[in-house]
Amino acid sequence: MSLPSPRYIPHTEDDVRLMLAAIGVTDLDALFASVPEKLRLARALAIPQVASEQEVAAELAALAARNVNAGSHDWFLGAGIYSHYAPTAIDALISRAEFTTAYTPYQPEISQGTLQTIFEWQTMICGLTGLEVSNASLYDGASATAEAVLMAMRLARRHKVVVAHGLHPHYGEVLASYVRALDAEIVAAPRAADGRTAPVDALVDDETACVVVQQPSFLGPVQDLAAIGAAAHARGALFVVVVNEALSLGLLRAPGDLGADIVCGEAQSFGVPMSFGGPALGFLATRDRHVRQMPGRLCGETVDSRGKRGFVLTLSTREQHIRREKATSNICTNQGLCLLIATVYLSLLGRVGLAKLARLNFAKAEYMKQQVRQTSGLGLPLPAPTFNEFVVSVPDAPAALARALDAGIVGGLDLAPYAPELGSSLLVCATELSTRDAIDRLIAALAGRTS
């Protein structure tokens, strides 16, 4: 017997012999007797041969080096995934193997670290959204939006979904995938001239399960939630608010205070690396009375047999492992470690820090807008107020982005595929990482000036 010895597998040849004897078989092949001979793979897998750790490290470093990144370039591209500073304490804490190499806390007595974190996350999300109950994360903002709509359809027992203008187009596509098999009708509201959604009142009727609005809009404008919520509630529909720049919650009025019944979206901005868009951090919060229709894990407080406080997963009669085809969702594994990242991030910032950082993001974007206004050839086509992201009109958007890239800047998103009616334009985003100097250089590059 001659076995390969990858460093992750501890068995020696002596061990294997002893174990085979204990089992009562003569060789490893005999362990697979239940796999019919004709179904077995008669050759080695045609995948790359084994490499040493230093070779693997070199290969991966070489692949990584071929990606322009926010460490190598100034970054103004957002559109749902944002470049923010993540304090170093986060990675130190989430790298603790007790967090990283544990699983879903099915056995609470030996999982209190994970459970307490979930409970703290749920509390923070309730505070930020102005709602009463939050789950323990969903995959990303898009699936959270789809789950919120499915939940609203169950609650309202209605089939029509009104989507206000400004939902991230990819979220809209995921929503369409999720409801395709169901008897659902999706109605899209148009955009008003100022960039916000046009009034939805005329689109909402007695068949409408919910009105979905993203805040801020995909194009940047901060929407009038109170008006949209009133339109939804006037016809007995639920009001669903989607947030994908979670930092905006530090500045803008909590959606729950403006009538939202469900607030969901993407919390990647809270310290989660961009990672090409995933793993991200979907979240969903609602009112207490809707809790039984929520998707996903929930953590609740209880006591142990000696009366001491502890935490457990709870209300699991909503979930697939208990209810199977009658569950509120099929979700099992969610985004636990990303939830931990965001909880650490929000603890470090705290109430004052989050508000200050949100205001700094706003100020950077306002400065950038000011520079756009003062630059001939560039314009701000949508006048509604924005948070940290907005549309800039620019002659020949692809050429402008190419000039920016040459100057070491990832300049924003060409809106041609997403909002062709705006003509040549870019969606640009400023965060605390955008220095005044980088903003000035971006404006120069977009305008075709050498700075």
Place this chain on the structure above:
Amino acid sequence: MSSERGRDAGPERIGNATYGLSWEEPLLFERSRPGRVGYSIPEADVPLAEPESVFEAGFLRDDLPALPELSEVDVVRHFTRISTWNAAVDLALYPLGSCTMKYNPKINEWAARLPGFASIHPLQPAGTAQGVLELCWRLEQALAEISGMDRVSMQPAAGAQGELTGIMMVRAYHEHRGDARNIVLVPDSAHGTNPASAALNDYRVVTIPSGRDGILHPEAVAKVMTPDVAALMVTNPNTLGLFETHIAEICDIVHAHGGLVYGDGANLNALLGIARPGDLGIDVMHFNLHKTFSTPHGGGGPGSGPVGVKNILAPYLPVPMVRKRAGSEGEGFALDYEFPHSIGRVHANFGNVGMLVRAWAYLRSLGPEGLRLCAEMAVLNANYLLARLRGAWHVPIDRPVMHECVLSDKQLEPFGITTLDVAKRLIDYGYHPPTVYFPLIVHGSIMIEPTESESLEGLDRFADAMLAIAEEARSDPEHVRTAPHRTRLARLDETRAARHPVLRWQPES
């Protein structure tokens, strides 16, 4: 030390465990002190515009968000302390059946944190992201080869989303052929996600009973196989750890009636390099990169659930896919949206790419022989445990197993000891308990998956603990029934949590 802990009070080792100091730690909100902050915001280098002068009344927060106030030291101590209350793979065997809690290599973590992977954006031009696109493409090739599938989408963020995506494609396939079908077949041993994923696609779920030998039989499938059946969802090896020996014949029956076969890849670890789902007749399947391919479970994710298909389902794949350029297009990799019957997107971006980086590092570190060895050692470990525990423990279906084995509490019933008690007592011995009360078809099931990561002496220690508990159940059942005794918290009251839900912290009024 309190006397109620009895013989567990001493510092002596039992199983994997001994006593240590354990820290108390309140909730973040209880630690909060007004004025503390753990983050340093840079001085503004631009004028501090006033939002109040830009927004209409009622749009802005008029209070600070409800978050705790802590210094960096507070935050670091808080999370370090509570981390010590978790069991974890890096501490000890974590034999959670069907979850494949194998070792999570450290180079994977290092690679995913490289700025060229961690700090890249899904909407940056493909020309500036060639390294990550090449990685996705190579991983697709490897997963296709390992599974015998033709194409693999990386979008699903976890296994359950892979199932949902797969069944969406099944539905699109039948609808495109004008062949409306409304039933999905699921064995009674299936994971709960299978029927839930089918139901989300508006399919009616029909359950197929497993045979007395724990596997599916062609006759049972034939009996319910009608032209209304869109697909059979099957897990192989199944959740009893048994290979579905009749899988090829079963797939033939489903195909003969125009149905498709979905493979739940949760237990793929047992088959690596041994047999390929595609060769068995599976048409569409998901992979759990966080199980089979060593990406960490993270306390409940992020996972990654790529979904593989045979060519007949390729037109329905989610978009975009990654394509290698050819011919006059030049070199490199591009995003491909040319799937005319695509079900659309299931993820805002490309799925959990950070997990793809880790899985690729793992595949490169093992190669074809190492991967096959994973399957062999995982199966060897499960059968070795079964050999050591048989007799002292009831084995409801006593056959050679693949990567996991299922026991039950039947022999402990006379002493009033249940599977839950056994699970809690195992904690005292320093182990995370196995999966319990699943699969549902075994009363009081205890599902043990040791994985290939565990050494012979580690398995022996775990087997000794199981044998000791079987003995304790007879000699001192009360001690088992009141376990755990050595943890910071004793058994938690889950009924109370559900009856009186407290789902967030609120200040005492």
